[in-house]
Amino acid sequence: MNEKYLPLAATIAVFLALFLIGGFLYKNFLSTLVLGDILADNAFIIIAAIGTTFVILSGGIDLSIGSMIGFVGVVMANLDVVGWHPLISGGLMLGFGLLFGALQGLIIDFCEIQPFIVTLAGLFLLRGSCFMVNLDSVPIRHPFVAWFAGLSIPLPGEGELRSSAIVMLVALAVAIVIAHFTRFGANVYAIGGDRVSAALMGVPMRRTTVAIYALGGVYSALGGVIYALYTSSGYPLAGTGNELTAIASVVLGGTLLTGGVGMVAGTLFGGMILGLIATLIDFNGSLNGAWIMISGGILLFLFIVMQRSLVGSFKLRDTT
Amino acid sequence: MTARIEMIGVSKEFPAVRALERVNFRVASGEVHALMGENGAGKSTLIKIMTGALGSDEGEIRLDGRPVEISSPGHARALGIGAVYQEVNLVPTMSVTKNLTLGRQPRRFGLISWREARDRACEKLERLKVDIDVERPLGSYSVAVQQLIAIARALEDDTRVLVLDEPTASLDANETELLFQVVRDLKHRGLAIVFITHFIDQVYEISDRISVLRNGRLVGAGATADLPRLKLISLMLGRELKRTEERLAAAPGASEGPVVLSAEGLGKRRTMAPFDLSLRAGEVVGLSGLLGSGRTEVAKLIFGATRPDSGHLEVSGERMTAHSPRQSLRRGMAFCPEDRKAEGILAELTVRENIILALQTKMGWLRLLRQNEQEKLAEEMIRALGIATPDADKPVGQLSGGNQQKVMLARALVSDPRILILDEPTRGIDVGAHAEIVSLIRKLSAEGLALLVASSELDELIAVSDRIAVLRDRRKVGEIARNDITRENIIGTIASARS
Numbered sequence: 020m021n022e023k024y025l026p027l028a029a030t031i032a033v034f035l036a037l038f039l040i041g042g043f044l045y046k047n048f049l050s051t052l053v054l055g056d057i058l059a060d061n062a063f064i065i066i067a068a069i070g071t072t073f074v075i076l077s078g079g080i081d082l083s084i085g086s087m088i089g090f091v092g093v094v095m096a097n098l099d100v101v102g103w104h105p106l107i108s109g110g111l112m113l114g115f116g117l118l119f120g121a122l123q124g125l126i127i128d129f130c131e132i133q134p135f136i137v138t139l140a141g142l143f144l145l146r147g148s149c150f151m152v153n154l155d156s157v158p159i160r161h162p163f164v165a166w167f168a169g170l171s172i173p174l175p176g177e178g179e180l181r182s183s184a185i186v187m188l189v190a191l192a193v194a195i196v197i198a199h200f201t202r203f204g205a206n207v208y209a210i211g212g213d214r215v216s217a218a219l220m221g222v223p224m225r226r227t228t229v230a231i232y233a234l235g236g237v238y239s240a241l242g243g244v245i246y247a248l249y250t251s252s253g254y255p256l257a258g259t260g261n262e263l264t265a266i267a268s269v270v271l272g273g274t275l276l277t278g279g280v281g282m283v284a285g286t287l288f289g290g291m292i293l294g295l296i297a298t299l300i301d302f303n304g305s306l307n308g309a310w311i312m313i314s315g316g317i318l319l320f321l322f323i324v325m326q327r328s329l330v331g332s333f334k335l336r337d338t339t
Numbered sequence: 340m341t342a343r344i345e346m347i348g349v350s351k352e353f354p355a356v357r358a359l360e361r362v363n364f365r366v367a368s369g370e371v372h373a374l375m376g377e378n379g380a381g382k383s384t385l386i387k388i389m390t391g392a393l394g395s396d397e398g399e400i401r402l403d404g405r406p407v408e409i410s411s412p413g414h415a416r417a418l419g420i421g422a423v424y425q426e427v428n429l430v431p432t433m434s435v436t437k438n439l440t441l442g443r444q445p446r447r448f449g450l451i452s453w454r455e456a457r458d459r460a461c462e463k464l465e466r467l468k469v470d471i472d473v474e475r476p477l478g479s480y481s482v483a484v485q486q487l488i489a490i491a492r493a494l495e496d497d498t499r500v501l502v503l504d505e506p507t508a509s510l511d512a513n514e515t516e517l518l519f520q521v522v523r524d525l526k527h528r529g530l531a532i533v534f535i536t537h538f539i540d541q542v543y544e545i546s547d548r549i550s551v552l553r554n555g556r557l558v559g560a561g562a563t564a565d566l567p568r569l570k571l572i573s574l575m576l577g578r579e580l581k582r583t584e585e586r587l588a589a590a591p592g593a594s595e596g597p598v599v600l601s602a603e604g605l606g607k608r609r610t611m612a613p614f615d616l617s618l619r620a621g622e623v624v625g626l627s628g629l630l631g632s633g634r635t636e637v638a639k640l641i642f643g644a645t646r647p648d649s650g651h652l653e654v655s656g657e658r659m660t661a662h663s664p665r666q667s668l669r670r671g672m673a674f675c676p677e678d679r680k681a682e683g684i685l686a687e688l689t690v691r692e693n694i695i696l697a698l699q700t701k702m703g704w705l706r707l708l709r710q711n712e713q714e715k716l717a718e719e720m721i722r723a724l725g726i727a728t729p730d731a732d733k734p735v736g737q738l739s740g741g742n743q744q745k746v747m748l749a750r751a752l753v754s755d756p757r758i759l760i761l762d763e764p765t766r767g768i769d770v771g772a773h774a775e776i777v778s779l780i781r782k783l784s785a786e787g788l789a790l791l792v793a794s795s796e797l798d799e800l801i802a803v804s805d806r807i808a809v810l811r812d813r814r815k816v817g818e819i820a821r822n823d824i825t826r827e828n829i830i831g832t833i834a835s836a837r838s
Contacts, residue, residue, distance in 0.1 A: 023434075023476070200450040202442065209441055212430035219392070219428045220492075221413035221442045279432035 026273025026281065029325060030288045033271075033318070037295045045302045051178025057294040058184035063088065063246040065290035066187050068265040068272075069194045070238025072286045075269050076198070077231050078211040078278025079134035083123065083141030084239040084265050087116060088258030090145040091243025096157035096253025105163050109244040113237055119145075120236020124229035134232075142262065149255035156254040164251045183245045190241060191287055197234070198283045207231060211278025239265075267315060268293060271322055292318065341404060343368040343531035344389070344420070344500045349398030351384050358384040360555045361398070366500065366531040366548075371522060373534045373542045373563070376552035377575055377741075377769035382535055385552070386502055389533070390422040391415035402499070413442070421493030425505035427485040429492065431478030436460040438477050439492050463491040467521050483514035490521060501525060502533045507541060519545050537769065539568060551575055575770060596620035599789045600672075600758055602641060604650030611636040613650050614815035616808060618758060618789045623780060625804035626793035627829050633813035634793035635677055638762045641791065642674040643667045654758070673751035675744075677762040677793075683747045686736030690728050691717035693735050693746050698754045720749035725775065741772025748779070759783065760791045765799060777802050797826055809833055 042049030067084045074081045091112045098108040119141070127137050170182035180188075198204040206227045209217040218224050242261075247253055266276075272289030274281025296318070297311045342365040351359040359381045366372040376382045387393040389400070391409040400407055402418055409415050415422075429438045436457050445455040460473045469487050477485060486506055493501060503522070507515045522545060526532055534546055542549065542563070549566050551559040551574045559566070559574040596619040606613030611633045618624055626634045639645040641652065643662040652659045654670045664674070676683050684693055694717050695708060708716075717731040724745045728738055735746050744764060751759055764780070765773045780803045784790055794800050800807055801824055809817045809832040817832040 196450065200453075202444055202446075202451065205437060205441055205444060205451070208433055208437070209430045212432035213428075216428040216430050217441075219412055219424070220430075220438075221411070221416060223413075279430065 023280070023282075026325075027285045027288075029322075030271060030273045030285050030292070034288045034292050034295065037292060037299065041295070041299050041302065044299075048302060051174040051176035053178070053298060055174055055178035055180055055184065057291060057298055058187065059181040059249075061290050061294035062183035062187035063242040063249060064261055064264055064293075065268065065287055066190050066245060067239040067242030067261065068268040068286045068290050069191055069283060070235040070242075071262075071265045072194070072269050072272070072274055072281065072283050073198065073207055073231050074134070074235045075266070075274050075276060076211045076278055076281055077207045077228070078214065079127070079228075079231065080138065080266070081120075081123075081141075081232065081235045081239070082135065082138040082262045083119075083145055084235075084242070085258040085261035085263075086142045086145035086149070087119070087236065087239040088243040088246050088261055089149045089255055091116070091240050092247035092250075092253035092257050093149045093152045093157070093255050094253070095244065095247045096159050097152055099159040099161050099253075100157065105159060105161050105167075105244075105248060109248075112240050112244055116236035116238075116240025116243075117233050118236070120239075121229050121233035123236070124232030125225075127232065128225045128228040138232075146255075146259075152255070154255060156252050158252045159247060160251075164248055167248050168251070183249050186241070186245055190238065191283070194238075194283045203227065203230060208279055211280075213279070264293065265290075267319055270319060273322075276323075341368075342366065342401070343370075343403060345401040345404075346385070346389065347399045347401070349385065349388060349395045349400070351381075351388060351393065351396050358555050359388075359395075362552065362555070362557045364550055364557065366533055368499075368529045368531050369526055370548060371526055371532045371534050371546045373536070373546035373549045374552070375535075375542065375549055375571065375575055377771050380552040380575075380769075381555040382552055383504070384555075386422065386504055386533070386535070389415070389500075390420055390502060416495070419495070419497050419499035420502070421495065421498045421500070422502040423486070423489045423493050423504065423506055427482065427489050429477050429485065429489055431485075432476055434475060435464075435471065435473040435477055435480075435488060438488065439463055439473070463494065464488070466494070467491050483510050483517070486510065486514075486518065487521065490518075494525070498530060500531045500533070502535075504535045505537065506534075507536055507538060515541065539571070542571075543568070596622060596787070596789075600641070600652070600654050602650065602652045605640055605647050605652055606649045607636075607640060607645060607647050608649075610645060610813065611640060612814040614808075616641070616815070618791060620757070620789050621784055621787045622805045623784045623790045623792060623803050625800035625807040626791065626810060627797065627800050627807050628810035628833065632810040632833075633815075634795075634810060635762050636813060637808075637810065637815075638674065638676075638760050638791065638793050642672060642760050644674065644676075668754065671755075671757040672760065673754060673756035673758070674760045675747045675751050675762065675764060677766060684735045684743050684750075687734055689732045690721065690726065690735055690738070690746055691731040694720050694731075694749045694753050696750055698750075716753055717749075720753055724749050724752075724779065739768075739772075741768035741776075744768055744772070744776065748776070752783075756788070758789045758791070760793075762793045763795065764792065765794070765796065773799075797829060800829075801826065 038049065067088060071081050071084060094112060095105060095108045099105065123137050123141050126132060127134050167182050171179040172185065173179050198207070206222045209220065209222050210227060243258065246257060268290035269286050270276055270289065271292050272281065272285030274285060293315055296314050300306045300308065300310050345365040347363055348361045349359055350361055362381065362385060364385060374382050384393065388395045391412045391414050400409060407418060409418065439460040440456045444451040445459060446452065457473055464471065467487055467490060469484065469491065471480065471484060477488065506518060510518060522532060536542060546563050549561060549563050549571065550557060551571065553575065598617050599620050600618040602614065602616045604613040604615065614637065626637055628634055636645065640647050643659070643664050643666060646662045654672065659666060691713055695713050699708060714731060721728065721731060726742050726745045726749065728742065735743055738746065764776050777799060780790060780792060792800065792803060804824060805821050807819045807824055807829060808815055809819065809829060811833050819828055819832060
């Protein structure tokens with residue numbers, strides 16, 4: 020097998036192993052019902068993480084995701100109050116995400132500032148804006164929300180693929196095509212693999228950087244739209260810390276934090292692993308919720324160590 | 340013959356330095372044109388302008404007689420100007436196919452057709468007679484193969500000009516020959532090839548014409564056959580050449596100094612077979628051998644950059660326990676690694692910071708050097724080694740290769756070591772700086788320093804060494820004492836082990 024599939028294979032293996040452990044420990048765990056729930060519950064974070072995958076593949080980072088999710092919800096809820104259709108306000112927010120991301124990308128490239136700082140500023144800016152709009156949770160009452168929540172495709176067994184999961188899978192499919200079958204996608208890998216070489220090989224650096232963060236912005240805004248519809252509300256604290264969950268999903272999905280190596284599909288499984296851990300601990304019932312984060316943390320450590328050993332295989336051979 | 344590419348009156352000014360001054364440069368179709376010059380002569384600047392990485396302040400570029408404005412590397416490529424650099428500028432994490440087709444992937448309905456891309460990649464490599472698995476990551480191949488892949492990438496069907504910037508710097512003789520076959524083949528196909536190298540022999544082997552730059556001016560140009568070596572080198576240096584090939588007189592009694600370092604059975608599995616080696620104060624021991632014979636490995640094992648798994652090492656009679664660079668530094672060792680960019684200097688830090696680094700490590704971080712002490716030390720070193728920099732606060736990355744090497748030396752010397760290990764101290768630097776470093780090595784040993792010098796250049800080792808340890812296939816195969824050091828003896832020792 021080509022070594023580039025190794026991290027993805029490892030992620031899928033961990034996912035399957037966790038799923039089987041769940042099935043071994045608890046009755047009814049190994050079912051499409053549980054699977055469908057995990058997909059639906061984590062759809063918004065996985066969507067955001069898919070966008071982040073591009074950012075991380077390019078060697079960058081995006082910390083503004085969680086705030087974007089909160090901001091999108093708050094704006095949608097307030098537009099709902101004045102009678103906007105969620106689809107229209109959602110579309111508007113996707114446009115906002117695109118522009119906001121593009122702006123971040125432009126600042127990163129034009130001013131040559133580290134993405135960490137620029138998107139950290141984005142994080143504060145958007146979270147602050149949430150509080151400017153309102154401080155409480157605002158419900159979204161439009162009938163479309165209930166209709167959207169009821170939409171689903173039945174799966175074999177008792178489970179169903181709910182609307183948020185469907186949106187997530189479509190978003191994933193689009194992202195896979197972008198990453199692996201467009202020149203933009205190839206440029207992202209090149210920039211992440213070696214910035215200087217990529218520029219010398221004629222990769223349009225500014226255009227690509229702006230597009231990467233714009234794409235990340237659209238995906239985190241889409242995550243926010245799905246989250247608002249899923250919770251039928253907008254809450255200014257929503258999504259707090261989700262940027263880190265998204266980054267964890269990307270890393271668990273086999274993408275190197277240093278860029279250049281990884282696959283978009285891995286992020287789905289990375290996010291699902293985190294969801295699966297939460298579900299396992301829910302099923303147990305007696306374990307403290309803190310274990311969700313602790314086991315997530317342990318897994319992250321293991322993955323980073325594993326990746327470290329994989330990076331070795333890409334190192335230039337000793338020439339002396 | 341009409342010029343394929345012609346640069347007329349090209350000038351370029353950087354802050355505080357005039358890099359090029361009205362340079363004319365022309366390369367004809369079917370010609371290998373060597374561009375020569377010391378570090379800082381303006382070769383890189385000229386090439387960058389030609390390949391669109393830099394703009395020129397004045398002057399004109401004509402391609403097949405027509406004036407062109409080259410605005411970016413992408414534009415240069417579109418015009419048929421390809422370039423391959425010394426550091427392989429490809430992406431090691433991506434597959435060979437992706438590297439070869441980046442930016443020009445064949446598309447169907449707007450999406451990349453990877454099957455077609457693979458075919459194209461194979462086709463490109465076939466032209467150069469390279470047969471490898473194109474799906475593997477580039478980084479899994481040797482530098483020589485990567486270099487050929489870089490050439491394959493630079494070559495399009497419509498490539499008219501190919502720039503090779505020190506392509507042979509990290510290749511051994513066989514690999515170089517392979518590359519030259521490709522170059523000759525391309526020449527016969529009518530390409531104009533610009534070839535930059537520090538190896539004078541290679542210039543005479545491959546080039547048809549030579550242009551020489553010095554301090555940003557064109558100081559000579561002509562057919563290779565009409566330009567004898569001595570003339571070429573004196574053009575490059577701009578002064579009478581001092582012969583550096585001669586043995587520099589060794590200090591009498593160098594081999595009688597006290598033993599400061601002795602390795603017994605030091606080795607590491609799969610890296611270097613166990614070897615014995617001793618080093619006396621005031622003595623220069625050379626490490627000689629072919630590419631891949633283990634020169635760097637010996638240097639790193641002794642310094643502790645590679646941890647040995649057998650044998651032991653004594654420094655000034657004390658047994659080394661940790662085998663770590665930190666311990667070695669504290670025991671008075673210093674090391675200048677071969678790969679300046681990756682392992683040596685910190686390009687973003689200033690000259691002063693680079694020089695202070697090792698000293699600070701030795702002192703420990705609790706006793707910080709005061710700013711004025713740092714400045715004083717840096718100034719002293721800059722003067723002592725003749726580092727050409729406007730001031731001590733210039734980032735090292737902006738200096739020329741030879742000066743970067745001197746900064747590395749300065750860094751090693753500032754901690755006042757008793758043992759200095761140099762791995763390829765003259766790699767990638769020009770003739771003038773070369774001679775300065777060679778005489779510097781002799782001077783240091785005369786001051787009582789023990790030096791271990793690993794080098795691929797025989798003449799250099801012959802010039803500086805009191806004793807030479809000969810390596811072959813990661814094994815020490817012999818030692819040559821001072822009076823027996825000759826080219827023939829070294830080659831003989833390497834060859835005799837081949838049985």
